Amino acid sequence: MKNNSSNRVRLLIVFLLILVTALYTCETWATPINTSNDFPTAVQQNVSGTVQDSEGIPIPGVHILVKGTKQGTFTDSNGHFSVTTSSNSILVFSYMGFTTQEVAINSRTSINVTLVESATELDAVTVNAGYYTVKERERTGSISKVSSKEIEIQPIISPLQTLEGRMPGVEIEQGSGVMGLAPKIRIRGTNSLRNDGNYPLYIIDGIPVSSEPLRSAGSLTNASGIDPLSTLNISNIESIEVLKDADATAIYGSRGANGVVLITTKKGNVKDGKTLLTINSYSGISEVANKVKLMNTPQYLAMRRKAFEVDGVTPTQTNAFDLLLWDQNRNTDWQEVLFGRTAFLTNINMAISGGNQHTSYLVGGSYKNQGSVFPGNFDYNKITANINLSHRSENSKFKLDFSSNYGVDDNTLFFGNTFVNSALITPPNAPNIFKEDGSLNWENWIYDNPLAALEQPQNIITENLFANLGVLFNVLPKVNLKLTMGYSKLDSEEQLRFYKEAYRPDLWNIIKLSMRNSFIKRQSWIVEPQIFYNNTIGKINLDGLVGATFQNNKNSYLALEGSGYADKSLLRNFKSADNIQILSDDNTQYRYAAVFGRLGINLNRKYFLNITGRRDGSSRFGPESRFSNFWAVGGAWIFIDQKIDNQKISPFSFGKLRASYGITGSDQIEDYGYLDAYEATSGSGGLYPTQLFNPNYSWEVNKKLEVAIQFSLFKDHINLDVSWFKNRSANQLVGFPLPAITGFTSVQANLPALVQNTGLELQWSSKNINRKDFSWQSSFNITLPENKLLKFDRIEQTSYANIYKVGEPLNISHRYKFNGINSETGFYSMIDVNGDGRLNNDDRIVIMDMGRKYFGGFSNTIRYKELSLQFLFEYVKQYNQSYIFKWSAPGRLGNKPLQFLNSWEEPGDSEDIQKVSLSSIASKAFNDAANSSKGIEDASFLRLKNVALSYQFPRKVIKKLGLEEVNLYLNAQNLITLTGYKGLDPQGGRGVVPPLKTITCGLQITL
Secondary structure (H helix, E strand, O other): OOOOHHHHHHHHHHHHHHHHHHHHHOOOOOOOOOOOOOOOOOOEEEEEEEEEOOOOOEOOOOEEEEOOOOOEEEOOOOOEEEEEEEOOOEEEEEOOOEOOEEEEOOOOOEOOEEOOEOOOOOOOOEEEOOOOEEEHHHOOOOEEEEEHHHHOOOOOOOHHHHHOOOOOOEEEEOOOOOOOEOOEEEEOOOOOOOHHHOOOEEEEOOEEEOOOOEOOOOOOOOOOOEOOOOOOOHHHEEEEEEEOOHHHHHHHHHHHOOOEEEEEEOOOOOEOOEOEEEEEEEEEEEEEOOOOOEOOHHHHHHHHHHHHHHHOOOOOOOOOHHHHOOOOOOOOOHHHHHHOOOEEEEEEEEEEEEEOOOEEEEEEEEEEEEEOOOOOOOEEEEEEEEEEEEEEOOOOOEEEEEEEEEEEEEEEEEOOOOHHHHHHHOOOOOOOOEOOOOOEOOOOOOOOOHHHHHHOEEEEEEEEEEEEEEEEEEEEOOEEEEEEEEEEEEEEEEEEEEOHHHOOHHHOOOOOEEEEEEEEEEEEEEEEEEEEEEEEEOOEEEEEEEEEEEEEEEEEEEEEEEEEEOOHHHOOOHHHOOEEEEEEEEEEEEEEEEEEEEEEEEEOOOEEEEEEEEEEEEOOOOHHHOEEEEEEEEEEEEEEEHHHHOOOOOOEEEEEEEEEEEEEEEOOOOOOOOOOEEEEOOOOOOEEEEEOOOOOOOOEEEEEEEEEEEEEEOOOOEEEEEEEEEEEEEOEEEEEEOOHHHOOOEEEEEEOEEEEEEEEEEEEEEEEEEOOOEEEEEEEEEEEEEEEEEEEOOHHHOHHHHOOOOOOOOOEEEEEOEEEEOOOOOOEEEOOOOOOOOOOHHHOOEEEEOOOOEEEEEEEEEEEOOEEEEEEEEEEEOEEEOHHHHOOOOOOOOOOEHHHHHEOOOOOOOOOEOOOOOOHHHHHHHHHHHOEHHHEEEOOEEEEEEEEEEEEOOHHHHHHHOOOEEEEEEEEEEEEEEEOOOOOOOOOOOOOOOOEEEEEEEEEEEO
16 A cells, blocks of 8 residues: 555656657547438428426427428427427527527437526526525525536645635635645634534535544644545535525524535536546645744754853753764754655546436546655555436436445554654754664654654544435426435544554663554434425516425444553554553434425516525424524625616626525534433442533524625626625523532533624626637635624633633634833843733733634636636735744754844844743743734735646547547646745644645546
């Protein structure tokens, strides 16, 4: 399973040779034209059939004309038609608002036709609203979409990474370059006081999937957890839609309180009845995008000697081994040693699709391997398989859709809780890490050898299966019955092995070899019967939906630890352990049921009203609070539409005003939280309480308001969408603090707190140039969010008083007020507000907002003939902890950033860095400053997130080889980051590997 660098290089060379050979053998050709005049004799016959739109709804009043004659007819109220003509005639189907279509009879007696709307820029885009689809021009809710063109060629693991910088109101943060970790996602701000109460709802092909990251005990993975979407095949995703406002999310009830992420996979591509094979493969390299500028050996030693001189302390082999024992000429870049490797990656995806006008299919699979920037044999592997089947009867009264996606990934890491920090603080003149025989060197290492962490391997294997079946029956001309059933199953196993080689050799006799295993299982099924109604009465179109949801989730978590192994080769087997301990064993079941409905009213394609409602029932609440109602109303008014109004003079081609208001809820709390709970004592026959009984708490309530206006100018060449929203989340489901005398720290309850999120979202797109051989399109989005705790009754009586403050955002940091450098001591000083001679919480009077001030993205797509260039910039205005305080005080042991060379020496000097010193007083002043207003700095950035250069080979070139499409592309991720922040990354923490810079080259062939 493990591949070394040379193997990957050889693989890349073979790939490029194949590519060059394919290019060399291509030559132009022309298909000969059949000029034969031997046509069969025409025969008069009757032809009948049905005309419908792209959603399968019959279209009455369609004009059918026999081409070249005046003979014709119209479809009836059910979309049926019948006409008598010759067997080799051509029928012309035309209807206002739809593209005219010509169909050759070819002696057929039955012809069914699907007309496509004659789309403007807005008509052409259809968005998935979950239980229904809606055209972009007609939507009343706030929905953002990313299509497969932006997704499929990106060298990423999580599909959420494709959303960075592309959607207003959607915050995505990938704070680490470690593969498979869960990105942080927030849709229109933070609604809950609980971190685990802000996850959105994930829907994959109609199947709800838990968005909570998988728990991990590894030090590189435990902060963010493992991404539950990491096993998806990125190349198989057709689109990702994010539902944001009440109108879009209320139909999901309590599950949609924090927004909804809809992931739709690809369906079969029916092209002239052909079977198509698509192969997409790329290879490339990744490396850490940024490193901190640290001192070299002469600079470091000068700083250390100066500290001893300033304090009047004599260096000894105990307090200055780096000065007296270590080589004074050795200079090692530990960032390069510990996370400076080049990681090779390879991805191949294959898909077969085909079918006919009634049945289509797609079968695919993929493999991905990505190496590690860490030393050692660590990598990430993923294998996926998928199938999609769609069928409809000849009369379109029966439709069936089935999809299944399976993926397994294998992530090999290590337990290195200080590994990244070691690269930043290890002195540059530290000893060699290896002996001549290749073993770890411990001589003169006063603390642990940095590479010792590699002797604690971690392995995470995750399997994920999603399956969905949808069946639709057209029982009446205006009524459809639909039944959807879904099943998902996730199994994850994590194994940590602790070898004695991770410790100093003099400790090996007392070290017990140990292993820690955890097993996570998530299993769920869902059944949703639905009734659809669609009818047009005059100028009014009614679109209704009534349905029900029955969902069952089973989750389990088991953690075991074995110790006392005789040899490390036995560590994978618990039977070989002397002692086995159960660390955790949880089994929970969650049941959810609901009824829901929607009524959409469309008046003359100008006025739209959308009413949704849902009654939810959740097993996470007591019997008296188990059910709750949620609803929303959304409306839109198209006040400008050149397509309908024939306004030729005005530059405005489209204008729409929309608004929505509604109530959603949340039940994102632990299961069984309202019950008394007990655990067994370590002895026999004993129980002790672990949870208090409280059946009275109920649903969190989120009230959402939005107003938006949308404009298009110059025939939709310029589009502008501006939205303002206000969300208020009340009845906060948080543990209520209890006094210690009760024996419990908290009890689950509804806190009297009110959180508000407001914001302004702007999205702009334009077709700057649109010619046959050259086009240039741009898009820009920006979000200005504001989060605030509006109310929290009696907050001063709770432990939350030191965390939150009424009238301020949730993501705040209480800080001391920095008072510069004390000219007498040369150390940092803070203001003692109450004058009691000490610094405590009463002196933290500075409140710093750590949330984003604004964020967004700017993208361009430039095409010249078959050559295309796309690039995306992501920008964020934010603050983060100052990077200088991620090190110890200047002068103390450990390498430091170059900035520490400009330390204070006398009055008038820069007060950025305090005086070098080894004293405890200096360390305390430095640590206090880290908790002051000086400890926060601007961490805003502008990042070239993605660049894609592709060449689409001309069809006349590739047809001779029997190919349909050939696309050669070059892709780059995280190429450039412009920021004033001098740490590893403006988004990540100190001990985190920053996001990787990745460059890939790929080839996509369809045959």
